[in-house]
Amino acid sequence: MRVLVTGGSGLVGMAIQHVVKEERGGYEGEEWIFLSSKDANLMSMKETRDVFRKHQPTHVIHLAAMVGGLFKNLKCNLDFWAAHEVGVVKVVSCLSTCIFPDKTTYPINETMIHNGPPHESNFGYAYAKRMIDVHNRAYFEQHGHCYTAVIPTNVFGPHDNYSIEDGHVLPGLIHKTYIAKKEGKALVVWGSGTPKRQFIYSLDLARLFLWVLREYPEVDPIILSVGEEDEVSIKEAADTVVQALDFKGEVIYDNSKSDGQFKKTASNAKLCSYLPEFRFTPFKQALKETCEWFVANYDTARK
Numbered sequence: 001m002r003v004l005v006t007g008g009s010g011l012v013g014m015a016i017q018h019v020v021k022e023e024r025g026g027y028e029g030e031e032w033i034f035l036s037s038k039d040a041n042l043m044s045m046k047e048t049r050d051v052f053r054k055h056q057p058t059h060v061i062h063l064a065a066m067v068g069g070l071f072k073n074l075k076c077n078l079d080f081w082a083a084h085e086v087g088v089v090k091v092v093s094c095l096s097t098c099i100f101p102d103k104t105t106y107p108i109n110e111t112m113i114h115n116g117p118p119h120e121s122n123f124g125y126a127y128a129k130r131m132i133d134v135h136n137r138a139y140f141e142q143h144g145h146c147y148t149a150v151i152p153t154n155v156f157g158p159h160d161n162y163s164i165e166d167g168h169v170l171p172g173l174i175h176k177t178y179i180a181k182k183e184g185k186a187l188v189v190w191g192s193g194t195p196k197r198q199f200i201y202s203l204d205l206a207r208l209f210l211w212v213l214r215e216y217p218e219v220d221p222i223i224l225s226v227g228e229e230d231e232v233s234i235k236e237a238a239d240t241v242v243q244a245l246d247f248k249g250e251v252i253y254d255n256s257k258s259d260g261q262f263k264k265t266a267s268n269a270k271l272c273s274y275l276p277e278f279r280f281t282p283f284k285q286a287l288k289e290t291c292e293w294f295v296a297n298y299d300t301a302r303k
């Protein structure tokens, strides 16, 4: 089993590297190759073909994506074709809960992906990601391949993008709290603090990714998330960051900033039916570890 990981240096890729290392380089008979954008431009057909021919993977974890950028994820098409060409037996791609229909019932589950238009703010990204599921089904029907996808909720952890302007909420809050503490200023949380999110620790996600690669038998995607009961409000998330970084200053909510979607509650019933014993790292502990990583790596962290 030779596993090629695209996007191997990002938030999820680094977490998978960490977990594979913990297992002393993966299970017996596994070889791991982590690619970053420096190794190949996956938007180039030639470079994609060359890198797949060079490594001849039997399995692929496809994480590379232009996160946040509209339209650009269409490059995924090339990877599937290249994977098929060199005879890859399994591909696991990464979708996101923001690709689900805008108008929906909750909790969201795996059967609802194509049930209506996505939110207009990210329709290019959402349709490109939905096409991965279409490809998976088509490759199964035409060639019998087991190409599948996972759908994580909001991921956080070491090696995230801690940019205040462009990052997601937890890395943004961690960075802002760090600075507020250093400069003796107030922490400004954007929006009302009432929206709710399900956060998944990148190391938990990495462990689940490896299970999907090795054992999950379906072509249909699977949501990788904590339970609905573990959804937290942005205010609770901010309070947890404040506690983890031992910030004693004032916390202000800036209601002039957007709240975004109020919730995107996803069901992890399918995951629980496969892995009833799996235990997620408690949110508080995972966030504490993430804050410690950020403080220790402040100079080199992406921000």
Ligand code: GDP
Binding pocket: 098, 154, 164, 166, 167, 168, 169, 170, 172, 173, 176, 188, 189, 190, 191, 192, 195, 197, 234, 257, 258, 259, 260, 261
């Ligand atoms: P989403 O889950 O796709 O909406 O993306 P985010 O991870 O960016 O979460 C956005 C939610 O966090 C919204 O309710 C924001 O109002 C709230 N929020 C509060 N403070 C911040 C911050 O510093 N950065 C970001 N990105 N969101 C924040």
